[in-house]
Structure formats: structure tokens, C-alpha cells
Amino acid sequence: MERMRIVRRLFMDCKGNVRTNIELQLEFSAIGRIPKFSRNYMGIIHHIGRYVLWISKVFKRPEKWRIYRQRIFEEVQNLGYASLGLVAIVSGFMGAVLTIQLAYNIDSPLIPLYTVGLGVRDSLILEFSPTIISIILAGKVGSSIAGEIGTMRVTDQIDALDIMGVNSTNYLVGPKMIAAIICNPFIVIISMILGLVGGYAAGILTGEVSGNTFIFGIQYWFQPFYITYALIKTVIFAIIITTVPAYFGYHTSGGALEVGKASTISVVYSIVIILTFNLILTQMLLQ
Amino acid sequence: MIELKGLNKSFGDHHVLKDISAQFHKGQVNIIIGQSGSGKTVLTKCMVGLHDVDSGTIEYDGVDFASMSFKEKKSIRKDIGMLFQGGALFDSMTVEGNIMFPLSMFTDQTLAERRARSQFCLDRVNLPNAAKLLPSELSGGMKKRVAIARAIATNPKYLFCDEPNSGLDPKTGLVIDQLIKEITEEYQITTIVITHDMNSVIEIGENIQFIYEGEKWWEGSKEEILRTENKEVVDFVYASKFMKRVRADLAK
Numbered sequence: 001m002e003r004m005r006i007v008r009r010l011f012m013d014c015k016g017n018v019r020t021n022i023e024l025q026l027e028f029s030a031i032g033r034i035p036k037f038s039r040n041y042m043g044i045i046h047h048i049g050r051y052v053l054w055i056s057k058v059f060k061r062p063e064k065w066r067i068y069r070q071r072i073f074e075e076v077q078n079l080g081y082a083s084l085g086l087v088a089i090v091s092g093f094m095g096a097v098l099t100i101q102l103a104y105n106i107d108s109p110l111i112p113l114y115t116v117g118l119g120v121r122d123s124l125i126l127e128f129s130p131t132i133i134s135i136i137l138a139g140k141v142g143s144s145i146a147g148e149i150g151t152m153r154v155t156d157q158i159d160a161l162d163i164m165g166v167n168s169t170n171y172l173v174g175p176k177m178i179a180a181i182i183c184n185p186f187i188v189i190i191s192m193i194l195g196l197v198g199g200y201a202a203g204i205l206t207g208e209v210s211g212n213t214f215i216f217g218i219q220y221w222f223q224p225f226y227i228t229y230a231l232i233k234t235v236i237f238a239i240i241i242t243t244v245p246a247y248f249g250y251h252t253s254g255g256a257l258e259v260g261k262a263s264t265i266s267v268v269y270s271i272v273i274i275l276t277f278n279l280i281l282t283q284m285l286l287q
Numbered sequence: 288m289i290e291l292k293g294l295n296k297s298f299g300d301h302h303v304l305k306d307i308s309a310q311f312h313k314g315q316v317n318i319i320i321g322q323s324g325s326g327k328t329v330l331t332k333c334m335v336g337l338h339d340v341d342s343g344t345i346e347y348d349g350v351d352f353a354s355m356s357f358k359e360k361k362s363i364r365k366d367i368g369m370l371f372q373g374g375a376l377f378d379s380m381t382v383e384g385n386i387m388f389p390l391s392m393f394t395d396q397t398l399a400e401r402r403a404r405s406q407f408c409l410d411r412v413n414l415p416n417a418a419k420l421l422p423s424e425l426s427g428g429m430k431k432r433v434a435i436a437r438a439i440a441t442n443p444k445y446l447f448c449d450e451p452n453s454g455l456d457p458k459t460g461l462v463i464d465q466l467i468k469e470i471t472e473e474y475q476i477t478t479i480v481i482t483h484d485m486n487s488v489i490e491i492g493e494n495i496q497f498i499y500e501g502e503k504w505w506e507g508s509k510e511e512i513l514r515t516e517n518k519e520v521v522d523f524v525y526a527s528k529f530m531k532r533v534r535a536d537l538a539k
Contacts, residue, residue, distance in 0.1 A: 063392050156375035163335050163447075164389050165364035 080183025117217020149249030368438030
């Protein structure tokens, strides 16, 4: 049954009409002889090459610094300030859950209870605040950027900028990237603080850890480099969160359907790239 | 004046523009007509520099635009105004913001000067009270008029209009056509209009170029296009029953 379905899909078009020999020959000659995994790799290499060429335009000199500065302030408001509410909620609950889970798992009398505070602090600083918050921002901010730039593309607004002589990539993407580089470290630091506050509150409210023990734990054996490590990751993730969705939006063609697809695919790619860079940076910085 | 000489453009194996040579005159409404897929939009995109050409020259008052670098093209682009099919107004800006945008980018005018110029352009397109509106609050015809106001804000020498009255009722379409003609004559602009609409051709067309399968097939005035015997042009111009009746009347 399954085999029949595949054969039908191969030899009939979407309307159920049988495809001609010429159509099939063209399709096979174009893609049939290339193994599927090679095609996927070629697609990725194509995107990487195009992304690198495109992103170089972001670093060109802006036409008017005054307008560029103004756009950066607007984007700080759109990408940074507007994300604070979501980040606060996620961070508070994240810290609270971490505290309860750690306290629940520490049932040996040999392990002191202040390790809950220590564990929550290190988990938040090293991983949860920079990486999880960046992934959440990739969903919130990334889809908005891809949607905005994609819509501008399909409604000729980007062409209008190009014809005027404006470097559209620099004008549209540069301020977003700079705003995210400025804002995201602050957002991540706020997330760390709120996560610890959430953990502290959860410890007291559930009676699992006393306030003094938790505070002793978060102060115990503190490594300032962890903050530097988290902020380095955040800055790299900020560049990914803004430029990858902008790339997909910028290269959209068609209509509303394609803009929606670009928005979805940009979030998927951003998350995968963030996770990949997370691994690379962790290996490089914490070795 | 804009002059094209031996323009060729291909996408892969698909040869879209084939050796196109044409002249578009100053102070006239030059019209490019042709069927869908004949290459009109690609030709316009090549002319404004959105596509690079494979061979040939595009001369703006004797200066070859096609061979210029990206930076050099900026000097010509500042003299180009473009009216897109959907208006292409920036959604995040008010009407005034849209019109002031090219002035903010490329002039050192003060805010008061830019505001005055914006209001002047809005008055010119008969939208004196639209400055504070957003594009989403405008009708199709109003959007086109704001797009014209934005296109003329920097006093362009060349104006490109891509299907200026598509999606508009015939009366509003006529208003837009008249506005384009008036502005062309008033400011002595080289205007190029791409259209399917024979009403526009008859109403404002002075120098008409017919593109057929990527080639410049025919050229003439609006009087000539009505009387031509060229089969492809006749098939295009007299495609509707109404136009066939017009042709029969002309023959009488």
C-alpha cells in the first residue's frame, strides 16, 4: 500500500494528472542522481555562502548616522524592553523549579543543603539564563524579525529602499543586531537575578531551604569568570537571533505563505545554530 | 533621456531580455507595454539597478549606469523616483515620515524644511490632510498618490511607475494617470510607465514600446498603436471585445 502511494506521488502531480516522460526525465536529471543527504548539505552550504556575503553588507558605513542611531533606539525598545516581561516570568519560574528539584534530589545528609543555592546559581549563570533565554528570544524576536523583513520584501519596500540608494541590509539589520548586542547581556543579567529571586522564594515558600542557607549557597565558591562566559555567549547568540531570521526574511519571495514559512524556518535554524555555538563556546571557554 | 543599447539579461538558461535598444524621452510619458511574462518588469529592474545586466548599456543622460559600481550608482539613484504597484510605503512610518524619508537620508535639510517639502508634495497630489495618517489607514488610490509624493520629494529626473493604476477603479486610475502626466510635464521628468492598461496608454502615452517575448517588438505613438497592422501588437491591444469594436469603428 505504502509503496503504491510513493509510486503514485512520483508519477502523478498534485492534481492527479500523470506526469509526462519529459517532466520525469527533467526531474531525475536535475535531482534524482544526487543522493538526498548530499542535496541537504548542498542546500546548507548554499545558505552559509549567501549568508556570509549578505551579512558583510551590514558592516558597511550607514548613509546617515543620525537615522541609524535613532533606529538603534527604536530596536532597543522593540527587541529589548518589549521582551522583559516574558524573560522575567520564565526566569522566576525557572529558578523556582530548579530549587525545588535540587532540594528534592539532595536526600543525603552528607551533602549540605546550601548546595541547592550553589547549584541553582551555577545552572542559571552557565546555562539557563544565557542559552534558554536566548532560545526563547529566538522564538519571540526571531519570528517577529523574519515576519517584518519578509513582509517588507514581498511588498517591495526593500526594493524601494534599494532604488533610493539606501543599503537596505545595513539599514534594516544593522540596528537590530546592535540593539540586541546592547540589550541581551542586560536581559540575561536580569534573568539571572530574577531566577535567583525565584529560587529563594520557592525555597522559603516550600520550606525546603531556608533563606540564609540559600543565600550562603549562592555566595559560596563564586567564579566571576562564569559571568564573563555567560555574557560572551549572550553576545554571540544576540547576533544569531537577529541576523539569521533577518536573512530568511530578506530572501523571501512570494506572498504571505512564504513569509510564514520563512518565519518558522528562521526560528528552527536560529535554535539549532544557538545550540551548536553553545557547544563550541562551552568547549572553548570552559576547557 | 534614458537610452538602452543592446540590453541582454538571462536567468540561467532562460534568456529574458534579448538585445533591447530603446530611447525614453525627457518631459514625456514613455510607456512599456506587453503581455505578462514578456520581460517588462525585468527590464525595469535592470534599468533601476535591481538586476545586473549581462550585456548592453543603460545611459542616463549619456552616463552608462550598467557599468557603474554600487557606490557610483548611488549618484544616479538619487535622481530616480519609483512608484511600485502596491505603493511600497513603509508601514512603520506615517505618510509624512514616508515622504520625508529620502530627504532625511540624502539631504541636509532641517526638520522644518523637510516638513514643508512633504506638505508641498502632499498638496501636489491632492492629499493636503494626510500627513499624520499611517499607510494602513489609506485607500488604494491614496497609497498610490502618497507613493507619487514620495517619489517626487527629492525632485527626481527620472520617474518609474510599475502598473500605477492596477487594483484601482477606472475613475481613480484616470486621476493617477493625469497626475503622472502633469508631474512629468511640470518638472520635465523622464517618466517610464509599465502597464497592461490600454486606457492608460491612450490617455497619457506619448512614446510607446511594446515588448514581446523579451524583445522590443514595436515602437510608436498612441495614434500609431491604434492603426498598426503588427499582428502581436494588434493581438495585445485589441484583445477585449470592447477594443475589437473600437478597431472596427476606426476601420470605418
